[in-house]
Every structure is written in C-alpha cells, then in structure tokens.
Amino acid sequence: MQTNLADFIKNTPAGDEAEAILRACVHCGFCTATCPTYQLLGDELDGPRGRIYLIKQVLEGAPVTAKTQTHLDRCLTCRNCESTCPSGVQYGRLVDIGRNVVEQRVQRPLRERALRFALKEALPRRWLFTPVYKAGQALRPLLSKSLQDKLRPGAAAGAWPARQHARTMLLLDGCVQPAMSPNINAATARVLDALGVQLIVAPKAGCCGALRHHLNDQDAALDDMRRNIDAWWPYVDSAEAIVMTASGCGTTVKEYGHLLAHDAQYAQKARRIAELTRDLSEIMPAFENELVALLKGRIVKKVAYHPPCTLQHGQQVRGKVEQVLRAVGVDVRLCADSHLCCGSAGTYSILQPALSQQLRDNKVANLEACEPEMIVSANIGCLSHLQSGTQTPVRHWIELIDSALTSK
Numbered sequence: 001m002q003t004n005l006a007d008f009i010k011n012t013p014a015g016d017e018a019e020a021i022l023r024a025c026v027h028c029g030f031c032t033a034t035c036p037t038y039q040l041l042g043d044e045l046d047g048p049r050g051r052i053y054l055i056k057q058v059l060e061g062a063p064v065t066a067k068t069q070t071h072l073d074r075c076l077t078c079r080n081c082e083s084t085c086p087s088g089v090q091y092g093r094l095v096d097i098g099r100n101v102v103e104q105r106v107q108r109p110l111r112e113r114a115l116r117f118a119l120k121e122a123l124p125r126r127w128l129f130t131p132v133y134k135a136g137q138a139l140r141p142l143l144s145k146s147l148q149d150k151l152r153p154g155a156a157a158g159a160w161p162a163r164q165h166a167r168t169m170l171l172l173d174g175c176v177q178p179a180m181s182p183n184i185n186a187a188t189a190r191v192l193d194a195l196g197v198q199l200i201v202a203p204k205a206g207c208c209g210a211l212r213h214h215l216n217d218q219d220a221a222l223d224d225m226r227r228n229i230d231a232w233w234p235y236v237d238s239a240e241a242i243v244m245t246a247s248g249c250g251t252t253v254k255e256y257g258h259l260l261a262h263d264a265q266y267a268q269k270a271r272r273i274a275e276l277t278r279d280l281s282e283i284m285p286a287f288e289n290e291l292v293a294l295l296k297g298r299i300v301k302k303v304a305y306h307p308p309c310t311l312q313h314g315q316q317v318r319g320k321v322e323q324v325l326r327a328v329g330v331d332v333r334l335c336a337d338s339h340l341c342c343g344s345a346g347t348y349s350i351l352q353p354a355l356s357q358q359l360r361d362n363k364v365a366n367l368e369a370c371e372p373e374m375i376v377s378a379n380i381g382c383l384s385h386l387q388s389g390t391q392t393p394v395r396h397w398i399e400l401i402d403s404a405l406t407s408k
Contacts, residue, residue: 001056025049028086034339035081039340043071072102077346080340092314099216123207126207152387154183167197168239169283170200171185187403188243190406191402199243208253209222210251214346222263247310248380250278281321295405297329303325303331303373325397335366342363343356344382344385
C-alpha cells in the first residue's frame with residue numbers, strides 16, 4: 001500500500017512500524033470475511049480493510065473526525081483478520097497506533113470521557129475493583145438486568161496448596177479475575193500442585209497493561225508493564241514459566257518485548273519476560289500422561305469449548321485445550337463459527353453494548369446447539385460475557401479438571 005506519512009509521525013518508532021504494516025497490505029479483502037463487525041454491519045469501514053484505509057489517511061495528515069473514531073472504536077481487536085491475512089499484516093498493532101493518534105485529535109463527549117476514565121482507573125486496580133464488584137453483587141437485586149448479568153457470582157476459591165516443590169512457575173493473579181472468578185487461579189494452583197509444580201504469585205504484580213493500552217492510555221499501560229517486570233524479575237532465574245490463566249493477559253505479556261522495545265532500561269528484561277510467558281493451555285499438554293493417571297476416567301462430561309480470540313488469534317495457540325480435555329475423557333465440541341469473537345473484548349461489552357450483545361447471542365446460540373452440559377473457555381472476559389447470556393454453566397476449563405481431582 002503506497003504510503004506517505006505526515007511529518008508529525010514520520011521517522012518515529014510508531015510511524016516506522018505503521019508504515020511497514022501498511023505497506024504489507026495488498027487490499028485483498030480476505031479479512032472482511034472473518035471480521036465480526038463487518039458481518040453484523042456490512043460496512044466496509046467496519047471491517048479491517050476499511051479501517052486500514054482510515055488509519056492510513058489519518059497518518060498521512062487527513063482531517064480526523066468523530067466518524068473515524070467511531071469506526072475504530074467498533075473494532076473488537078479480536079485479530080481474526082490476522083489469522084486470515086495471507087500477507088501477515090499485523091492489524092492489531094496498526095489499530096493501536098491509529099486509535100492513539102485519533103484519541104489525541106478528537107475530543108470525546110463528556111459522558112464517554114468519564115466512562116472511559118472510570119474504566120481505565122478502576123479496573124486495573126484490584127484493591128479498588130474488588131470491593132466495588134462485591135458491593136455490586138450485594139446490591140444485585142436492585143440493579144438493572146444488564147448489570148445483574150455482569151455481576152453473577154463465580155465459584156468460590158478453595159484452599160491454595162501449601163506444599164513446596166522443586167519445580168516452580170510464576171502466576172499472574174490479574175486485576176479483575178480474582179474478584180469475578182476467584183476459583184480459576186486457585187484451581188490452577190491445585191492442579192499443578194498435584195503434578196509437582198508450585199505456583200508463585202509475585203506480590204507486586206498486577207494488571208498486565210491491556211486495559212489501559214486498549215483504552216488509549218498507553219503511557220500508563222507501559223508503567224503497568226514495567227511494574228510487572230520489576231515484580232517478576234527476582235524469580236526469573238528459578239521459575240520455569242510465567243503462567244497465564246487469562247488469555248487476554250497472556251497476549252499482552254507476550255508482547256512486552258515489542259511494546260517496550262524502545263525503553264533502554266526495560267527492553268532486554270521485557271523480551272525475557274515475554275519468552276517465559278505461557279498460556280496455561282501451553283503448559284498442560286506436557287503433563288497429559290500424569291493427568292490421565294490421576295483422573296482415571298473420572299470426568300464424564302460433554303462440553304462446548306469457546307476458544308478466546310486472544311488465544312487463537314492473538315497468541316496463535318489452537319487445539320491445546322481440546323487436546324488436554326479429550327485426553328482425560330471429556331467430550332469436547334467446537335461450535336459453528338468458533339473462530340468468531342463472543343463480543344466481550346475487554347471493555348468492549350461496556351463501551352459497545354449493542355454490538356457486543358448481538359455477538360454474544362450469536363455465539364451462545366451456536367454453543368448451545370452442541371447441547372453441552374457445560375461451556376468452557378480460557379479468558380475471564382469471555383466467561384463472564386457468555387454466562388450473562390445463558391443458563392448453561394460457563395467455567396474455565398482448568399476448573400473442570402480441578403473439580404475431578406478434588407472429588408477423589
């Protein structure tokens with residue numbers, strides 16, 4: 001794609017990256033076929049190719065309008081287009097650059113600014129989000145149905161293992177997951193404990209930075225990343241991996257090396273952290289034989305698995321959850337259009353509720369068509385969003401294994 005960047009971004013790190021990405025695009029349009037918002041809206045500007053044209057115009061100095069901002073806001077950043085693209089266009093990185101420029105040029109209405117400020121300041125702070133979330137759960141009967149759906153109680157966390165093991169791994173506890181579904185990390189710790197691995201949570205690690213980054217507060221997001229690197233660094237030489245139980249966090253942490261590449265103090269450390277980071281589904285296949293021996297056919301369940309976009313498109317990790325569950329006897333089904341987003345996408349379900357609910361309802365209908373006893377996934381946003389649209393239990397897949405292990 002012929003590109004002539006404007007002076008404000010030319011010869012900057014963001015400009016150089018954007019130009020390389022734009023030049024890789026060959027206008028083929030294959031991406032539109034797998035874009036969830038294009039499928040719903042049928043507007044070229046609500047698909048990846050159209051948004052790439054909009055970003056190109058912005059970076060070349062064309063006037064930036066609220067309409068441009070709206071089309072970029074509607075993007076889920078699911079990165080399905082990256083899985084489809086034959087030219088390897090890194091659309092997710094380009095849209096982050098474009099949104100950041102547009103955010104600086106177009107002032108949002110006061111209500112939008114207030115909501116986005118509240119989200120980026122409250123959600124990443126666990127000490128703030130957790131009491132607010134619990135208060136919302138206590139007042140749930142008094143709230144609107146949409147809020148009630150978002151405040152459904154998750155399974156209570158059981159005991160965290162007390163045993164020590166020679167093998168250790170770090171675990172990112174996260175920011176919203178401990179409040180919304182406290183059992184996920186505890187279940188992970190129990191399963192790995194049974195397999196001879198100790199999980200360690202670094203006390204000062206927190207939000208991975210994804211929430212602020214995708215809300216265009218990229219400087220604050222980089223500070224979140226640096227804080228996590230500092231928290232994990234004392235453990236780097238002894239820990240085998242940094243385990244992610246939320247695939248959205250994993251996608252971001254795996255990109256620390258790229259996002260901090262121009263920070264002389266943190267670039268090398270960030271690359272090391274990214275190299276150590278593994279989604280839980282990448283860890284567990286190595287323990288497949290041990291799990292089979294421990295469980296001995298105790299799981300007899302039919303489940304529908306929703307692979308999160310951040311796992312299958314962001315991290316390009318596919319098939320591993322199904323592999324582990326099938327090995328231990330679970331009947332795992334992938335629904336129709338399993339490559340499409342469920343509509344959660346971080347804060348998207350709050351900022352774009354109409355589109356988000358349409359995508360959720362389509363996804364739930366496809367999942368329920370498999371007639372599962374349970375729906376499983378691998379990201380807290382997907383779990384919460386899907387559960388808001390169905391009475392079928394929705395759980396993290398590791399909870400299924402943990403429940404079988406602890407029911408001996």
